Amino acid sequence: MTKIRCAWCEKTDLYKDYHDNEWGKPVYDEVALFEFLILETFQAGLSWYTVLVKRENFRKAFAGFDVQKVANFKDAKLQVLAEDVGIIRNKLKIKAAVTNAQAFIKIQEEFGSFSKYIWGFVDGKPIDNNPKSLNDVPATTEISDKLSKDLKKRGFKFVGSTVVYAFMQATGMVNDHIEACWLRA
Known part of the structure; x- marks a missing residue:
């Protein structure tokens, strides 16, 4: 019997695996x-596919997504990342990763965890x-607007x-599996 999935993931096995094992499942772990x-x-x-293909390279490049380590990346490390063909080499996004790590830590300090903060929305x-x-799946919602605004305010x-x-969908804050999808329930 063939599993019915959300149509966006049918293009490749990588997408199917991500859809079946991660997308839309509630995530509370800080890392x-x-x-x-x-x-x-x-x-x-x-495209999200571009990121998925490079995901393991991102994990290596960004210290296993250890927020403390990323928050302390210096300019020399940012230059190395900007030359790393295994990731997306957008200098503004690379610099933003460090800025976002620092802001993430501030939220952890204020709320006890980023999870508590984010799930509060x-x-x-x-x-x-x-x-x-x-x-029927929106690109944005009133809640994503509010959360986006608050994150920007926090740096x-x-x-x-x-x-x-998209973050809310990926981390299961919203369930956007289509009605016929085997993961709907």
């Missing part, structure tokens, strides 16, 4: 949240949008509402 946040900011303006539980098809970069909504 995983930081990884998704950084990867989503690098994805801005590109959805009252601690996933929002179930129950889309019938991909056409984050490359966190527009579309990026934030």
